[in-house]
Amino acid sequence: MGERVTIQEVAQRAQVSAATVSRVLSGSHPTSAGARARVLRAVKDLDYVVNAHARALAGTGRKTVAVLTRNVTSPFFSQVAQGVEYEATARGRLCMVCTTGGDNAREHEMVQMLREQGAEMVVLVGGAVENDEYRERMARYAQALAAVGSRLVLCGRPAPPPGVPALVVEYDNEAGAYGITSHLLTAGHRRIVFLGQLPGNSTSEDRITGYRRALFDFGLPPEAGRVVGTGFNKRQGYESMNTLLESGELDFTAVFAGDDEVAAGAMKALRKHGLTVPDDISLIGYNDDPVADDLTPGLTTVHIPAEEMGRTAVRLALRDDPGSEQERHLLGTHIVVRESVGRPA
Numbered sequence: 001m002g003e004r005v006t007i008q009e010v011a012q013r014a015q016v017s018a019a020t021v022s023r024v025l026s027g028s029h030p031t032s033a034g035a036r037a038r039v040l041r042a043v044k045d046l047d048y049v050v051n052a053h054a055r056a057l058a059g060t061g062r063k064t065v066a067v068l069t070r071n072v073t074s075p076f077f078s079q080v081a082q083g084v085e086y087e088a089t090a091r092g093r094l095c096m097v098c099t100t101g102g103d104n105a106r107e108h109e110m111v112q113m114l115r116e117q118g119a120e121m122v123v124l125v126g127g128a129v130e131n132d133e134y135r136e137r138m139a140r141y142a143q144a145l146a147a148v149g150s151r152l153v154l155c156g157r158p159a160p161p162p163g164v165p166a167l168v169v170e171y172d173n174e175a176g177a178y179g180i181t182s183h184l185l186t187a188g189h190r191r192i193v194f195l196g197q198l199p200g201n202s203t204s205e206d207r208i209t210g211y212r213r214a215l216f217d218f219g220l221p222p223e224a225g226r227v228v229g230t231g232f233n234k235r236q237g238y239e240s241m242n243t244l245l246e247s248g249e250l251d252f253t254a255v256f257a258g259d260d261e262v263a264a265g266a267m268k269a270l271r272k273h274g275l276t277v278p279d280d281i282s283l284i285g286y287n288d289d290p291v292a293d294d295l296t297p298g299l300t301t302v303h304i305p306a307e308e309m310g311r312t313a314v315r316l317a318l319r320d321d322p323g324s325e326q327e328r329h330l331l332g333t334h335i336v337v338r339e340s341v342g343r344p345a
Contacts, residue, residue, distance in 0.1 A: 005048045013042035065314060066096040066114045068107060069125040075289040076259075076306050080125045080155050083310020091318055093120065104137065111141050115148055121317040123153040123310070127203030130158040142166040153313045158202045159328055168328040169313045173203060176302035176333035177210025180284050181256060183300070183335055185218045188344050189254040189282060194227045195240055195266055196258030204232070204258060207286060211256055232258055237265025245273045253281065253344040260285035260292045263299055263340075278342035288336050298338030305331045 011018040016035050024031050024039040031039075042048070065088045069077040085095040096119070100107045107124070114122050122145060128134055138160035142152040152166040159168040184192055194211050198204035212225040229240025237257060257263035263285035267277055277283045277297060285292055288303035309331060316329065 005046045007048075010039065010042045010046055010048050013046060014038040063092070064094045064096055064117070064119050065121045065123070065318075066098060066110075066119045067123045067125060067310075068098050068100055068110055070102045071099050072097065074126075075291075076156075076287055076304065077125055079306035080123075080310040083307035083312075084123055084314055085310070086307075087311040087314035091314065093314075093318075108137070111144070115145055115150060118148070119150055121151040121153050121314070123155055123313055124157055125155045126157065127198070127201045128157055129200040130202050131200075134158065135161050138166065139164045151317045153317050155309045155313055156203065160326070162326060164326055166326055167313065167317050168326070169309050169316070169331070170328070171304050171309065171331045172333055173206035174210040174213070176286065176304070176335075177207040177256075178214045179210075179333070180286070180300070180302050180335050181211045181214035182218070183337070184254045184256070184282060184284060184341060185214060187254075187282065187341055190218075190220060190224070190344075191252040192224075192226075192254045192256055193244070193252045194225070194256045194258070195244075196229050196231055196237055196262035197227050198230065198232055198258070207258060226252070229262075232262060234261045234265040234268075237262030238269045239265070241266040241269035242272065245269060245275075254341070255281060255283050257283065257285045260287045260289040260299060260301055263301070264291050264295060267295060267299075277340050280345050282341040282344075284341060292336070292338070295340075297340050300338045300341045301336050302333050303336050304333055 007018050007021050011021045014021065014035070016039060020031060020035055021039050024036050025043070065084060067081045067084050069081060072078050072081065081097050085097070088095040098110050100110065111122055122141070138152070138154070142160060142164045145152050146165045154160070154166055154168045156170055157168070160166050181192065192215070194208055197208065208227060215224050228244055230236065231240070241255070255266055257266050263283055267283060270277060270281055275281055283299065285299050285301040288301045292299040292301045312329060312331065316327065
């Protein structure tokens with residue numbers, strides 16, 4: 001594990017030219033069996049590592065796809081990345097997974113690096129605040145990648161302006177929220193709190209829109225749509241529900257948690273206050289993360305085809321004739337009914 005071995009040292013060890021070493025490693029030109037055997041032996045003996053950047057410049061490097069996500073601890077993000085990885089592997093590509101922590105500057109640096117490294121496609125995962133800055137940033141990414149023969153793919157993210165050469169693979173977020181709110185309303189609930197919001201974030205806002213639309217269609221007034229708490233994780237779900245219960249405002253019979261992690265935190269807070277699900281309060285989530293089935297009672301939620309989104313993104317971006325125009329593909333959601341919903345107490 002000392003200094004990096006050079007191609008010249010491999011050539012000297014194998015008693016061939018550096019050009020012959022390059023041809024053997026790239027497989028781009030025929031070489032004699034003897035020379036090939038000596039080169040491969042020298043590579044092994046010297047533990048030579050091919051310079052990936054040089055191979056990319058020469059057009060002989062292994063083709064790669066890349067996934068950029070906020071983190072890999074969220075089940076949704078990790079499932080999309082897993083779908084990309086599965087499909088990329090099946091098509092002979094390597095897959096890189098990078099995290100941004102939600103930092104736009106870091107995201108920009110990574111897109112630039114992947115463009116320079118010749119990634120065939122760059123997949124950005126997860127909701128975002130859809131404003132002019134976002135739309136301009138996506139347009140820059142898409143055009144910069146297209147200029148070097150790559151493709152920008154957005155999974156579960158707002159689409160860029162028309163004409164921007166990007167592939168958008170999304171799921172019907174609003175329809176899922178509408179459907180599961182209707183499930184509560186059909187069970188007799190009329191006082192439903194939406195718990196856990198990410199202000200301005202497209203994922204959160206679409207779910208709230210679906211929730212409010214269902215309330216309206218069931219004849220409830222606008223003030224029935226009550227949104228409390230912020231954040232999409234278990235701790236924030238617990239704190240938001242705990243704060244709501246300690247306020248003494250127990251004028252609700254059901255809770256629509258922004259996602260399943262929020263629901264898990266909310267369930268813990270309800271138990272702390274001596275309330276049970278669904279006997280006292282009905283509870284639903286969104287995503288169908290593994291935690292939904294592990295809770296007691298099992299959580300009724302909306303299933304997102306997260307892994308299929310990743311697979312679809314790769315299939316469409318790497319097909320023989322992907323085209324250069326913007327494409328949008330919408331995947332459906334469905335309700336998974338478990339034991340967390342009952343009639344109003």
